[in-house]
Amino acid sequence: MADAASRLTTLAGELLGGPLPVRLRAWDGSEAGPPGAPVLIVRDRRALRRLIWKPGELGLARAWVAGEIDVEGDLYEVLDRLSGVLWERPGETRSRLAAVRESLADPRIRTAVRTLFRLAGPLPPPPPPAEEVRGRTGSRHTRRRDKQAISHHYDVGNDFYEIVLGPSMVYSCAYWTRDGTLEEAQHDKLDLIARKLNLSEGDRLLDVGCGWGSMAIHAARAHGARVVGVTLSREQAAYARKRVADEGLTDLVEIRVQDYRDVDDGPYDAISSIGMAEHVGEAKYREYADTLYGLLKPGGRLLNHQISRRPEPDESAYAIDPFIDAYVFPDGELAPMGRTLSTLEAAGFEVRDVEAIREHYALTLRRWVANLEADWARAVRLTSPGRARIWRLYMAASAVSFERNRIGVNQFLAVRTPVSGTSGTALRPRVWNEKV
Structure with missing residues (x-):
């Protein structure tokens, strides 16, 4: 598990189709990414398990709410840089992470996903943080x-x-x-x-x-x-x-x-x-x-x-x-x-x-x-x-x-x-x- 940040940075580039525009600091203390860039901190491998099961905004948000990921530096800059990577067009509502499942026929993507599973540690994923909406009943907008x-x-x-x-x-x-x-x-x-x-x-x-x-x-x-x-x-x-x-x-x-x-x-x-x-x-x-x-x-x-x-x-x-x-x-x-x-x-x-x-x-x-x-x-x-x-x-x-x-x-x-x-x-x- 040594140098988890470098491995995550490489994986992110393969899955997103381009380099990660922020610096990563992993749970093992390692760092990788553009020098001087704002830092995205992955405090716990549980965050990766959330992303595997809910790729895209919801997985990232659950990790954020649980305190498993954080930001060092300007939060707006991190979000702006990630927005430019995760969404290609202004009107998109689904991130590139959410589209990874549709790309599993690509051997390179399959290899990257297998590596991500190994980094994430034991499955299944942790339960969602407590503030998530539950128990909605009936048809929407009654x-x-x-x-x-x-x-x-x-x-x-x-x-x-x-x-x-x-x-x-x-x-x-x-x-x-x-x-x-x-x-x-x-x-x-x-x-x-x-x-x-x-x-x-x-x-x-x-x-x-x-x-x-x-x-x-x-x-x-x-x-x-x-x-x-x-x-x-x-x-x-x-x-x-x-x-x-x-x-x-x-x-x-x-x-x-x-x-x-x-x-x-x-x-x-x-x-x-x-x-x-x-x-x-x-x-x-x-x-x-x-x-x-x-x-x-x-x-x-x-x-x-x-x-x-x-x-x-x-x-x-x-x-x-x-x-x-x-x-x-x-x-x-x-x-x-x-x-x-x-x-x-x-x-x-x-x-x-x-x-x-x-x-x-x-x-x-x-x-x-x-x-x-x-x-x-x-x-x-x-x-x-x-x-x-x-x-x-x-x-x-x-x-x-x-x-x-x-x-x-x-x-x-x-x-x-x-x-x-x-x-x-x-x-x-x-x-x-x-x-x-």
């Missing part, structure tokens, strides 16, 4: 299963989210119009949405997936709107209700634990859906669009803020990211921007504006990672070492994905245009980027 998925991601403790998100408690892409703080950028995002929706005093706003209440509070406090916010997370709702009460806005803001499909007290003047549609799922997306359309009055506006993926060369090959599905957002699905637009139009909406803000999310995620790292010990106490490692990896890897244009984020402004074709006061001219 009300019951959606509630389970939302609980896994959001009900991990409001104190933990305070560390990551900071005082704004906004869990979606900020809008960076100045060299300011995260809180200022989140305020600018919320106000941009309010201006796109043309909110004014007395307007009824439905905030779908209201989170910890930030959009609802901003719309009521800054624009005088009457807001109903709905979420499936009881922890979020309790936190949001307290914030509303502390702000003295209980006469303007109501927070409900409610599925958006069960809202029946329309019509509303406007609907905001900020970072929620990723939970809906492709099979239910038309239902989502139809439901929101039906809840708006004629001339009413929808602002749909949503992460998108690059289109696949073969759309039938798209698969949910296995790490995200197992550890972060169970059942979360991303759609290409064009498909979202087409679905909104098919539901009857007139899409009046699309703004792509991909780079803004990379900046936001880097701030969240910095918040987590700055209060790491407390974050671990509030959750667990594995959970904190999940979040650090998920957010840093997502930042790199936005920077590399593997995923994007877009704001769609859509209108329930009346039959007459005139939209009345709902489309009063407004310069969206003016500061309020």
